[in-house]
Amino acid sequence: KQEVTQIPAALSVPEGENLVLNCSFTDSAIYNLQWFRQDPGKGLTSLLLIQSSQREQTSGRLNASLDKSSGRSTLYIAASQPGDSATYLCAVILRAGNMLTFGGGTRLMVKP
């Protein structure tokens, strides 16, 4: 059974710092990996999707990398801002059309 773990569970940083969120998964035979953002009491916003054949994706200040063989992904946030404060979830899907398995999330607080 696929298990997804995110470290750290919570993170508090001052504004402007570059930071890295980690995600690991036990079954490396994934179809794709997705990073989401969730604000309190809200639904999920997809940030980046990395297909299994890709090694990274970038969007603005966000960069996500994928190392399938080691079962790891990282989300890099450059020049963090208070508006980045949210919970970040990573999720993997084993095959097309199948369900996502979520990690426990990292709660990020960026202090002004």
Next chain:
Amino acid sequence: GAVVSQHPSRVICKSGTSVKIECRSLDFQATTMFWYRQFPKQSLMLMATSNEGSKATYEQGVEKDKFLINHASLTLSTLTVTSAHPEDSSFYICSASTLRGNYSYEQYFGPGTRLTVT
């Protein structure tokens, strides 16, 4: 594009009553819809997977007679919580999967429904 809506966004009901939550894909046809539940400060847990026109597949530990799922069309799935109890209070989120977009089978999530059972 690829917008998913949920209705209602919040609902408060009395113990023993039933509540229906709708999930709609607004601008695309969803071959598969997923229902998740999220308790405070926890991650999303998949409850069931539904394909249009067929019975839903429930995850282990989820009572199919309590959480009724109907996926009558390619744009609508409903989750009915029957005989709700306070322990059913949670945040329910649906997602819809489609072949459209840059990547096949990307899931698009609804905004969630906050259910409170008193």
